[in-house]
Amino acid sequence: MPSVKLTSLSEAAGLVRDNDEVTISGMTFFRNPMALISAIIRAGVKNLSFVDREPGLGLDIMVASGAVNRVRAAMATFEHYGLAPTVRRKAEEGAISYLEDTCGAVIAGLRAGAQGVPFMPTRGVVGSDLLKIHEAAGTWKVIEDPFTGEKLVAVRSIEPDVALIHVHVSDEYGNAMIMGPRFEDELKIRAAKMVILSAEKVVGSEELRKLTRDLGLTLSATSLYVSAVVRAPEGAWPTGVYGLYEPDYGAIEAYYKAAKQGLAANWIRDNLLRRWQ
């Protein structure tokens, strides 16, 4: 039998160490693990590096709170509202380091991490100035297909120390299901050295058996990967969770405006930290 992983937000946050590389679930305004992020901010974890494909709110809040000072992402955006406000400002000030990536390469790196191989070749990317940046950083290398000689980009495996993943439903062992869009979350779960789940619902294994039997749903995570499970209803707010709640655009815009004025910390304290005391 797997062991029980159910724990509290603060104990889960205690598993994250200064200087860890972290990744989070979802995308811009969807299924970001906001309850877990809130707990990490409260715990005062520092100097995290962050890796993801297309983050938005969760990343900006982690940078604004001082938890993250190194970012690797293909795009960091608040979409219709504008650029990720704090990430932009701190990158322009030189207060954070920023490695721009590209979607296909992030996916390739996570795939390598998930499969336990040192790198993954990918097509595309040729001609982009990002090649020089990543070759200097040691994260990509142009290689030749040993069979045909085609030029490909080898992406070094991405194995974050911690993946913070918000799911629809989990049992207390970390057997969990994500419904609707999954983005790269299942790869992140497989690639990371440690996985912390927050779940809208924590159920008994019987209920998972029922979902499997009646609906044929598949597991996004299993107990084999997961170190901690936290019960967090509406734990992605103000980002949305498919089928349960839409993004709270009013709150996201309010954060954006506050962050533009340098008041992100106040917003985080009043809206996020207070919510997850």
Next chain:
Amino acid sequence: MSSRPTDLMIKCMASFIRDGDYVYHGLDSILPALAMVYAARYLKRDFVWHSVGESFMPDPARVAVRPSTGDPSMEPDPVGFFTTIDSFDIAAKGRMDLMFFGAAQVDESGNINLTAIGSYERPKVKLPGGAAAAYLFPLVRKIVVWARHEPRVLVHRVDFVTGSGEERLRRGLPLYLCTNRALIEFTREGPVLRSLLYGFTVDDVLKSASMRIAVPDRVGVIPPLSEEELRVISEADRGGLRYEEGYG
């Protein structure tokens, strides 16, 4: 009726969607999403609709744009969810037909910059990043870039090559630019003006760009939208988010 540049751009972008195409839109892509609605509902194009929100084949009549174009509730009733991982694998196999990219700078070789204005290490403006641009530029069959028609946007040479137009042209892959003044095609000989948006002159197009644009003998015009055309777009954007994007 509408002859607003924003609506003309949507019509321009939609014209590249053909029957049977596999079309994908990314984040921050209100104009491409509305072009897909227009192509499906007004032009009756029969294409495969997919997006970064992972909705696969949603109901175009019920699409309603949101501040995030990754919002699955924007594209309801999909046949199912299909991950972006799968989508980009299809692109790597040369089977993605059309993708749209916004750009902060575009140059004479069709290179786009979404990374930084100024230097990469110490940017004057830190842009959002190219998302899939670097990856997909050499891979997708047709790419349509959209951008503001201004001298600082349409430049001789971008500050940073995020997506390589040069590489596309070398591979013989089509590359177009829809601005809020004109439709431009990139060729190995440089950018060529193909159509004017209704209400603009060749002079408007050349004067408000720093890139050199060739003007052939025949240049088309993208005409104003009829009530019916406008209705199809407005139904998917009742709040008028598209006009807040700054294209006029």
